Amino acid sequence: MTDKNAHANPNKNRTPRHRAREFALQGLYQWLLNNEPAATVVTNIRSAHGFDKADGEYFMELLHGAIAQSVELREVIAPTVDRPIAELSPIEHAVLLLGAYELKNQIEIPYRVVINEAVELTKSFGGIDGHKYVNGVLDRLAGKMRPDEVTADARR
Numbered sequence: 001m002t003d004k005n006a007h008a009n010p011n012k013n014r015t016p017r018h019r020a021r022e023f024a025l026q027g028l029y030q031w032l033l034n035n036e037p038a039a040t041v042v043t044n045i046r047s048a049h050g051f052d053k054a055d056g057e058y059f060m061e062l063l064h065g066a067i068a069q070s071v072e073l074r075e076v077i078a079p080t081v082d083r084p085i086a087e088l089s090p091i092e093h094a095v096l097l098l099g100a101y102e103l104k105n106q107i108e109i110p111y112r113v114v115i116n117e118a119v120e121l122t123k124s125f126g127g128i129d130g131h132k133y134v135n136g137v138l139d140r141l142a143g144k145m146r147p148d149e150v151t152a153d154a155r156r
Helices: 016-034 038-046 056-068 070-080 090-105 111-125 130-145 147-155
Strands: none
Touching (some): 016 111, 070 090, 090 130, 111 130, 111 147, 130 147
C-alpha cells in the first residue's frame, strides 16, 4: 500500500484492542524476518502511523508474551499443522503465535473471539486462503488448550 493511511480492510470498525493485535502481528512479523530484539521491534512499531489509536498495554503484552513463549507455543502449534512451522508463511506463523498466546494466557477472552480476531488479521495481511488455514489450526488448538470451554460451547 502506498498510502500510509490505508488499511487492508478499511471498512472494519477497528477497536483499540484489534489495533493492538494488528501492531503485535506487524511486530512479530518483523521479529521473525529480521531476528531483531523485542526492544527494537517495539521502538519501530510504536512510531508507526496510527499506533496512538491502539491499546498500547495490550500490544506490549501480546508482543513480549508471544516472543517470550515462542518456543513453547511452537511446540503446541506443531502437531496441529500439516508442515514444519519453518515452512509457514511469516504472516500465518505470526498470527498462529498470537492466537496460541491468547488461547493460553487470555482465558477471559472467549476462544471464538481469539479465533475470529486471528482470522480477521490473516484476511487483512495474509494470503488469499490463509485465513482458512489459520481458522482450522486455531480451532484444533482451542480443543486442546481449552477443552472445557469448547465442549461447553458445543453443547449449546
